[in-house]
Amino acid sequence: MTSGEARLAPRAGVLPGFGLALGFTVLYLSLIVLLPLAALLIKASSLSWREMLATVSGPRALAAFRLSFGASAMGATINAALGSVVAWVLARYRFPGKRAFDALIDLPFALPTAVAGIALTAVYAPTGWAGSHLARLGVQVAFTPIGVVVALTFVGLPFVVRTVEPVLAKLDPQLEEAAAVLGAGRLHTLRRVVFPAVLPALSTGFALAFARALGEYGSIVFISGNLPLRTEIIPVLIVDRLEQYDYAGATAIAAVMLVASFGVLVVVNVLQGRMSRRGGAV
């Protein structure tokens, strides 16, 4: 890309069809993504700014926003840390049962989330087998915000593993050897050589897990207990509004959620673009 006008033109490729492909992309995105979003915003816009503000700033709504964003960020952070370790093991080592282990990672993608919620609740409820042991230690997981984080960690797991793993697999071990030869300690190598290389993928995985967690409903309604001000997530509040036939209120909450999530994703994307420009040369 040397000049301004080159930006819109396709790069000369072997296969033709840029115009057609772009047209199709725009149409497809419009139908699948933009159309429902536009409907959402039109519905929400039937409220005045003042009503909209009142809808999304009540104590229940604020508590739910805090829990939804807080627990999603926490789940995504846990996944970023522990998911990277899983990805490292899958990319670097061979061990018996690796295939099965590998397939297990994708299970949260395929499992209906209600099933996940019921299973997690059965395990972590104060009467469940894990929950009863934890209860003796004075820790309650199900029906508390901790349960929400556990469920969101579960649904977000594949995103980090599946984005980081291919990058790690492609990373040439010779780089690490070179670092070691040049006198870097193990931690130093990990921090200065491996980490910068996977950071863009890691942040993508984090963003995907976070976004996925924000929209999660099916598993949370079972494990959270839906207690107002304590364990209610935003999607539950939206359902509550719909139960009152308050479509405008429901869409107002949804629109705020949408704008906030979009903002978070944009920030992550920008950060990621910067990181890959800096560290992408590896």
Added chain:
Amino acid sequence: MPTLLLWTAVAALGCSHEPGRGERTLLNVSFDATRELYEQIDAAFESQWLAKTGERVTVEQSHGGSGKQARAVLAGLEADVVTLALARDIDVLHSKGNLLPADWQGRLPDRSCPYSSTVVFVVRHGNPRGIRDWGDLARPGISVITPNPKTSGGARWNYLAAWGWALQTSGGDAGKARAFVAALYHNVPVLDSGSRGAATTFGQRGIGDVLIAWESEALRLRSELGARAVDIVLPSVSILAEPPVAVVDRYADAHGNHALAEAYLRYLYTPDAQEIIARNFYRPVDPAVLARHADVFPKLRLFTVDERFGGWASAQKTHFSEGGTFDQIYQAHP
């Protein structure tokens, strides 16, 4: 055009009946807790209709949360009849969609409620916590399971039953009623999103000392878990839960099904259907059938939503709207 194709594909996925056989279908959109009831009613109605008219009809059922089902009908799920958990969910079909006339409730006998239920308690076998009446549910240390009244239509009956009892015992003091209901919900460790979820929490998960449930669900739970697992406790006074039924004129007319739809709903009042209703744990409206099942449905002192709360519109506004009493008791007891 692509959207049209998509809709056709979706419609093809959704419906599996074959219209080629000249067979009419009737869609009954109902709520969660009537699945088993209408499976039996529909089969009985189909054979009765065949014997009477020689016409083969198929009744299709759709079940889900009552409010969700009403919204689906509003959004274009073309139900010939609706059989929902509360009158309000049918009222909105008039007020928000004009799908049936405002006076729909007067078109069938007994204000369009061919069966009723009430709100009772399910406790562990032998009633170890000694739960006798509503007042016991607010005792410190008692763990109460009931779904979230904001998301579950059935749970709103539970809430209003508790409120109504407190109003009655305090001589109409709304402040005392609110304090009682607040103490009761303070004892609720989990607010499931629907009635069946709450029954699972109590029955399968073993959480809670007492489950507040519709009598129909309580009897069903006892028959599933066995009489050695749980007992049913009848409070001194409770609410008359009246799930109404109605023909959705706009859609039934469009399908040419109006007469069939009405016959279907009128069938619910026949002794045969009333017997099926009783066997599925709903209180039949026919006194003779009710008398036959008096051992299952003991006489109770019941109040109606209209008597005590001035109808559903007012109850909804006072208790379950944004900032209503349900929100207030949680803001006082975070």
